[in-house]
Amino acid sequence: MPTAPLPQNTDELYAALRDNGQRPYGRTRTVTAEELVDAAEQFDDPAALVCALLELQSAYTYGSEPRKSPVVFARILNLYDEQPDVFDDSLRHQLFWRFKWVANALLALPEVPLPTLRQWLTEMRDRYTKADLDLQPYYGQAYDLAAHIGEGADLAYDLWASRVRTRLSDCEACEICTRARYHLGAGDDARALRIWEPVLSGKDSCQEEPARSVSYALLPLLRTGQTDRARELHLAGYRACRRNASMAGEVGRHLEFCALTGNEARGLELLSENRTLFEEVDSPSEQLDFLTGVEVLLQRVEFLGHGELACAGYAGRAWTVSALRAEVRGRADDLAARFDARNGTTTQSAHRRARLECAPLLDALELTLRPRELDDLVASDEAVPAAAPVRRTAALPESLSELILRARELHAQGHPGDAACWARLRVLTAARDYRHPEDPAVGPLLQLRADLLTDEAYTARSKDEFDEAVALHEEAAGLYEDAGLAGDAAVAQACALLAAAEAPVRDQSAEPADETAQIEALTAAHAAMVRLQEETLGLTPLQEARLLRLRASAHGIRLQASRSEEHIAPAFAELGLLQEFAARHGLANQSSGAGLLHATLHALSGNLPAAVTEIDALLARLRAEGPAWHLPRTLGLRGRIQLGLQDPEAAYKDLTEALRAAGEWPADADDRGRIHQDLAETCMHLGRPDEALRHLTRAAEQHLRYGSRVDGFCAYSNAAQLSVDLDRVEDAIALLDSVLAEPDIAKGELDDRLTAQLRLTRARALHAGGDLKAATAEFAELAAESAGWDDDPGSHAMIAGETAVVLAEGGEFGPARAALGQALAAHAKSPRYEQISNHLREVARLQAKHQGMEGLRDARAVLADAERVAVAADKAGFTPQGRSLESALAYEHGRVNAYAGEYESALAALDQACALLGEFGPGDDRLGEWTECVRLAGAVEGLYMERTAPALARVDAAITRLTALGATEEAAPLRELAAQIRDE
Known part of the structure; x- marks a missing residue:
């Protein structure tokens, strides 16, 4: 079956050839090219057939099919011999250029005899001589053959390299690569790299360069000590090939x-x-x-x-x-x-x-x-990740009974070392020959299976997998009941109640409901826990404390969800019961946990100083009495609170200490990923973005290995965006390529919105890196996918708007306008006033810049859409975070009209923009915007309209005003403009 409808005339054929030429090389392009040759043979137009054959040879050559390329070229050469008049200058140039392609193709095939290779070079030389063409390209192919064989390469190189380049020579970048590889083969890394520099720096390039040169230059760069350059070129060069x-x-x-x-x-x-x-x-x-x-x-x-x-x-x-x-x-x-x-x-x-x-x-x-x-x-292939070295966890007991009792003892203490015990027990109990100890102290197998389910449930809850946690806790509760352990069953049931209340509450349409439903669920869960505790007989002090802890947690989470003052007192009251009970029964773990909750409640209620005081007292107790494994989380909370108090230095100190303390315990049993994330935020406040980037990547790996994959991928997305902001674009792209190749993402198992966010960040990185073609393809695909997000039209508006901008940058204004239409339709459902206004204005600017007067009408139509957005935003009481939408729109009218040569209209729009900005004083955020409006107005009036006097009066007055405000930096571009106007 044809890949597309076959052309019915030569005009359609040429259009199809142009379209195919835009496709990437590969099977689709090659098959289409074959079909177009078949179609061309139906027309009585030899030139059309030649063009189709040339496209097919290109597809074979760059699609790595060297056996087919010479066959196609033989047909072209026969047509040239039979009908030379069909070949205009362009087709003739293509014909003689491709003699080199055939030589390369034959060289790549070991079944082609050496005499045949030499015979083809003789044919090339004779044809060039007959056509009165210089032989430099022939000598280039002769050198390639000598280098491949390994005989006579030095002489062949001299015969080629000493000749002057011609129109049919390989491009400058390719010849540089050949010369550099010659010296590389001679062992002269330094000389090879000097020759390569114009290509490696991007000054000379072609379809295959600099990617080809980069691949050869990597090892010489390492051998000469240029490791950073090798790293940089590896990232960019690999992506290109x-x-x-x-x-x-x-x-x-x-x-x-x-x-x-x-x-x-x-x-x-x-x-x-x-x-x-x-x-x-x-x-x-x-x-x-x-x-x-x-x-x-x-x-x-x-x-x-x-x-x-x-x-x-x-x-x-x-x-x-x-x-x-x-x-x-x-x-x-x-x-x-x-x-x-x-x-x-x-x-x-x-x-x-x-x-x-x-x-x-x-x-x-x-x-x-x-x-x-x-x-x-x-480790990534294992069901349970290998634990990091631990300094404070003793070796696991050899005896099965001792291992079970040890696991329960550590769990009762809240000791992170219990994870290794449960992991070992999980493996042992899964074995076919497992025999449960007949030891009264250990209890029945049902109890152990319930313990293991409880441990799995805690892990699921820590990853926000609430439904899974509920199911596991309820199954554990049933097993505890069957084992006659009512107290343990009550604790497991209370855990299930809390996890169920924490899960996002959804309405009947499966959409997230409002927070009121969540608050009601937490209130009901607390009441059910109270009844459960009252009705369960024979509770041990530890079980009582755990139930009190769960009750306090329910009220604490309710306060976090509501931030309502009415929920503060009940939360503190419930926590007071836990603290008094834990102190009375000497439950150190529960007591310190209660102290951490108490500080958290102060923070949630907005009393950060009280939270610090509470944490300081708790830290003193932990350092003096323990348990030491609570130090990382406590220090982490103190760091976050210090950040809330606008003291990033103190936050950095606490979080760094938390990270050191966490190193004392198993990596899968602490909150190390969260600490790294908090450190990243702190470093940004301290102006240390490179250090923040390191912490983000470490946080991501911690989350992926020991915590939540969602949190890990979110951290990587943030790291990639920060890399783009730091102009480390290739780092960002390489990171996202690696993350997007993860099996669960590649198989579509990750949340589709998070995957889309990763891809969106990659598209932005490609755009920032100047790869407009790849960025446009990614944006367009994301825009098509997000069009189906009926529950999130705002995100679609953002993506479609960005897609429109990159399409416009590539000069594709029809598709750009269509994307803007999608963005505006989605914006109508979920307004994104500032974003959509920015996108509309940018598309209008690009169209006017690319097309001048020809694009003015369409550009003004886009600005009219932006004006309607600004009016709607004003009616809605929207306040933009950046520039005023009205003044920004007036400025854009100025630029658009200036690009189109409508200078009077441009000047009027810029005057309007200045007026809209109004009066301002020293340090006003609008100073920069006002200065730019004056600068552009001065340039239009003085340079394009040649009204020197009024332009200088405008600019000089602005300089005086800015100088009086102490804005000397803002005045600098105006001084440069004034000097330019006077010079011209």
Whole structure:
């Protein structure tokens, strides 16, 4: 079946060829190109057929199908010989340019005999000579053949490099790469890098550059000590070649770079991302290059003792590192041997051997914001993550009875070491041959199973998986009842009540209900707990304390949800009961927990100084009497409160101490991720964004490994956005690419809104990094998906608006206007006045800038929409966080009209903007906006309308006003403008 309706005439054919030329290279483009050749053959138009064949050859060449490219070119060459008049200057240029493509394609095929390669070069030379074309391109191909064979390369290089470039020479960037690789092969890293500099810095580029040069330059950069540059180029260069069949060799060199810098885990991650290259690459030369890079990586992973680690490989079976390495080694050795047999040398095998024998160049180079070890990959495949080293937890008892009793003892104390005991017991009880101890002190198996369910329920609740927690607690309660343990059953049932009340309350449509329902649920849960405690006979003091703690928690959470003064006193009263009971019975764990809750209640009620006083007293007790494992959370709370008191220095001190204290306990049993997040926020207040970024990434990994994946991905999203703000765009993109490749995200198991947020941040990063094409594609896809978010039209309005802006930047104003229509429709349901106004104004500006007078009408229509938004915002009493919508709109009218040459209208709009800003004094936030309005008005009047005197009067008056206000910095651009007007 055709991929699209076939063209019915040559106009449609040329349009289809243009459309296909916009597609990325791959099977879709190639198949379409084949169909278009078939269609072109139906028309009596040889030029159209030539154009279709040229597009097909491009698809084969850049789609890594070298066997087919020469066949297509032979047809083009025959047409040229038969009907040379069909070839205008452009088609003739394309014809002679592609002699090089055929030479490269034949070189990449070991089944093509060496005499055939030489014969083709002779054909190229003769054709160029007959056409009176310079032979520099021919000598370039002759050098490529000599370098590939490994004979006569120096002479061939001199014959090529000494000649002057012509119109048919490879582009400057490609020739720079060839020259640099020649010196690289001679062992002169420094000279190669000097030659490469224009390409590596982005001054010279083409379709394959600088990605190709970057892949070759990575190791020389390391060998010359330029590790930061190598890291930077790896991030940008890899993104340019990933999943690209025609650049499989470049991907292989990035894998090799990872293997030689202690980034084996990242290498396996990138290998998984490029798994399709095992099947898609049809070029034996690219296969050899790719597979050798893969083997370097797998060899290193196996050497480090992880040969049994699962990895991505050829389709059709599951692979371990060792198994895939053996398969890759066999295939690559065979390819190298075939090339050497064809060439009559051992050059290709020698090159391959040299890469495989290269020792690591660095023990560790932090390539991304998400540094991962091979052990992390092992842990991610395990049901229970491996616990971090713990200094304060004793070795687990060997005896099963002792292990069970130890777990219960630690749990009663609230000791974090109980997690390791429960984890071990979970494994033991799951075994087929498990035999429960006949020990009265241990109790029946039902009790142990209930204990394990309770531990799982606590974990689920800590991850906000409330429904799961409720089910587990209720099942545990039933088992405790069956075991005759009414007190434990009551505690489990109370836990279920609290978890059920904490879960987001939903109405019948499954939409979140208002907070009143949640408050009612917590009130009812508290009342049920009170009845449960009164009706349960034989409660132990510890069980009584746990029930009191749950009752106090219900009232505390209710206060947090309502922030109502009427809920403060009941919460403190309930907590007082717990504190008095715990003190009377000597329950240290419950007593310190109550102190932490007491401080939290002060914070929730708005009395932060009292919260600090309470925490200081609690810290003194914990340091003197313990339990020490409460120190991290208590110090963390104190840090958050200090941040609320606008004392980030004190907050930083407390949170840093909390982090040190947390290091004394199991990593899966504390709130270390939360501490890192709080430290990140504190660092931002202290003006330390780089340190904040480190804490965000550490928080994310802590959450992913030991806590909530949702919290982890949110932290990574924030880290990526901060990276963009710090102009570390490639870091942000690499981080998000890694996160979006996580199995639960790739399989669509994560909340779709959170996944969309990650993708939105990536789209913004791509945009910030100048990759407009990739950013536009991502934004457009997100806009299409978010159109179905009936419960969240505001987010769709934001995404559609941003999509419109990037479309307009690319000059696609029709699609941009359509996206704005979607944004406005969603905005009508859930207003986003400031955002939609910004997007409308920016699209209007871009259209006027790109199209001038031709785009003025449409730009003004977009500004009319922005005016309606501003009027509606004013009626709704909306106050923007940034500029006034009215003054911003007037300023944009000024810019739009100025771009279109409507200078009188522009000047009037800018005067209006200045008037709307009104009067202001020193330090007013509007100073910068007013100055910019004056500057643009002065430029329009003085430079474009050539009204020098009034323009200078306007600008000089503004300078005087700003100087009087002490705004010398704001006045600087006006002084520069005045000087420019006087000069001109």
